[in-house]
Amino acid sequence: MSNYNQRGVFLQLLTPSISSPKEVRVSMQFALKEEGYDPENRSATYSLLDSTSREAVSNDGGVTFTMGNTPDVDDDGDIDAQDKAVLIALAKAYSKIINP
Incomplete structure (x- = not known):
């Protein structure tokens, strides 16, 4: 996250399970960054607010993914197929990155 955008998405490619070696799991954490100031140490502080996590799972090596419940990412007021x-699409693109 930068000073210009206080919202961020953290992505992590998780290891597949032992029983399904073609499994691809992508963890997504959505957060809001809040900046503050610590007068005792005279330094800036950062904390994450409204943090939520979602996970996308593929059992075919990253070709197709499934997800449980999803948040309203386009902020149009409803949670839909879009x-x-x-x-x-984000999980699929991230799973293709070899060395993030």
Whole structure:
């Protein structure tokens, strides 16, 4: 996250389970960054607010993903198939990155 955008998405490629070696799991954490100031140490402080996590799972090596409940990512007031499609596209793209 930068000084210009206080919202962020943290992505993590998780290891597959032992029983399913073609499994691809992508963890997504959505957060809001709050900046503050610690007068005792005279330094800036940062904390994450409204943090939520979602996980996308693929059992075919990252070709197709499934997700449980999804948040309203396009902020249009409803949670619909478009929100899920955006998160699945993000997981699919991130899973293709070899060395993030």
